[in-house]
Amino acid sequence: MKVPILLFVALCLFLPAPCPAQGGHFPEWCFKMKLWPFDILEPEMSEVEINGRLDDAVAASADTTIVYIEEEHMYGTFVDEAGFEQIQQLLRYLCDGAHSRGLRVIVYVNGLEVMTRDAVDPETCAPRSTVTMFSEHPDWVQLDLEGKPIVFSCIDEEWLTPDMEDTWISPFSPYRDLFKSRIASIGEAGADAVYIDATFMPGLQLDEENPVWGSIDAASAAAFFQSTGFSVPGAADWENPAWRSWLQWRHEAIRAYLAELADAAWDAGMAPFWESSTNDTDTTTLLGNETAITSLNPMGFSPEIEPEGDLIAAFRMMESARDFAPEHPLIYLGWPLSRAEAEEQLAVALSFSGNLYPTADAPYPPEAYAFAESIRTEILDQRKPYWGKTALIYSTRNKDWSYPDSRHFESYDEAFRDLAAAHIPFRILVLEEIGADDLRNFDTLILPGVISISDGEFALLDEKKILARDEVGTRDENWELRSSPLGWSHPLNGNIEDLETGLPFEIDAPSTLLLSFFEDGAGGWILFALPTGSRGGVLEFSAEKLLNLRFFRPDAELEEFSGKTIATPTLSGLGVCHLYFEDAGPRRADGRAGDRP
DSSP, X not given: OOSOSEEEEOOOSSOOOOOOSBTTBOOGGGGSOOEEEEEEEOTTOOHHHHHHHHHHHHHTTOSEEEEXXXXXXBIIIIISHHHHHHHHHHHHHHHHHHHHTTOEEEEEEESSEEEETTOBOTTTOOBOSOOOHHHHOGGGBOBOTTSOBXXXXXXXXXXXXXXXXXXXXXXXXXXXXXXXXXXXXXXXTTOSEEEEEOOSSOOOOSOTTSOOOOOOOHHHHHHHHHHHSOOOOSSOOTTOHHHHHHHHHHHHHHHHHHHHHHHHHHHTTOEEEEEETTTTSTHHHHHTOOHHHHTTSSSEEEEBOOOTTOHHHHHHHHHHHHHHSTTSOBEEEEOOSSHXXXXXXHHHHHHHSOOEEEOTTOOOOTTHHHHHHHTIIIIITTOEEOOTTEEXXXXXXXXHHTTTTTHHHHHHHXXXXXXHHHTOOEXXXXXXXXXXXXXXXXXXXXXXXXXXXXXXXXXXXXXXXXXXXXXXXXXXXXXXXXSSOOXXXXXXXXXXXXXXXXXXSEEEOOTTEEEEEEEOSSSOEEEEEEEOTTTOOOOEEEEEEEEEEEEEETTEEEEEEEEEEEEOOOOSXXXXXXEEETTOXXXXXXXXXXXXX
């Protein structure tokens, strides 16, 4: 992802107490940002222009601004010492000005991509005399399977112009230490957070039929051999154990690299965030950045979500981002092209996190900040996720090893859609990270195309009811065929819509209505409802006891209802339901149940 069109930032779920930004303990502001774009800090920018953009953020009622250094991540202002010193002085002035206005500052950088302007003649593609990343540090660069440097030039991409060189760096090169020193300097300049994008092997793919796999540079190859005992394979071969091992090892290599950058940020007094354009997609295999693994780092997460009009895919990717690391703040990154799309993406963001960040050129709902604030005390500050009795199993190993036909990922996506259509509360659990405690509160596990399962994983999962979808358990953890498929002790032969919700009330709603479920900590329930398809629908609740409903919408006044059966008004956009029984009530600002102040 490059300079984004729209970011939504999170009020995530389990809010920590306010504390300094250190050791992975996120300060409270990370969960409650009102982001506004400073946009691009150019080397020649004047103090007058810097102050003007900060004043714009204050006028928009923002409390946080995000800054891109020279549009992207450039050799001349990040790697070159003189250029970086010039930018650091401007950044220090910017941070001082922001803090004096009550604003916090997030600085955007790229993890493994470095660009250089004026590197080639755009007409002839001949190199110019400009100093570039590749010309100065050719041994730092990622190599493809044929040993060729992964360097692009003379191309016209969304974030690249034909005169640029685009270089992808090995995470095992000396760039690792350089990057950590730059993070320390950004902290010294006064930034409150650092936001790391483009940490892939590599991130630019020009030909879908002939993907670029990285990296087999000497340092990476040595680290791979030391870790696994395998030499780097020379070709993509899913039947080769070395290739399968290499695919998984790359995720760990990226995770460890980002973990060191995160530590550097915490040490510098900044909260670290990382962005991934591969969240909950099968592209993670190609780019070596499996977010279910990388999310284990002490970093806030910004999943780039490009559902191309598929709201269910956006819902799935946001739920997985939350479930992979529910205690971390989220920044939702979307690409709306219209006001209607921006409203939909705001709805998805609020369904799992929090506030809107409009970039300089994006349409956005002007009421977004106000609506989030209007529901903060009663809804956002109180909610914690309700996952019901069901867990959907996601497997990094199976997604990697079935990459050529996407068997696991497609089955997983289909299971998610069936769960969403049936309005079954559930959590997404990662097979390779599951422990007994993770399964304690679940009765049923859905295994979608989980072809490879180890004996240990089988023993753990087999204590639960298993709803297997597609081919499951025919291979072991090494991808070797089992003599016979695994036999489960408690198999389910029914359908997803037959599963129990665990809710103390019944829901009747169109299958096209997306729901996210929360508890309020005082015996009540919070549901975020978003219609898809025809953009309409009524949500009906029924129970044996009297129900009370407080119903919030961005474009309408609060409505209240009571009865053993309650139907919401027809939804044309986001609806937020606070539902509680007659013996409970909304939480007050002091956190106790009762009437609102």
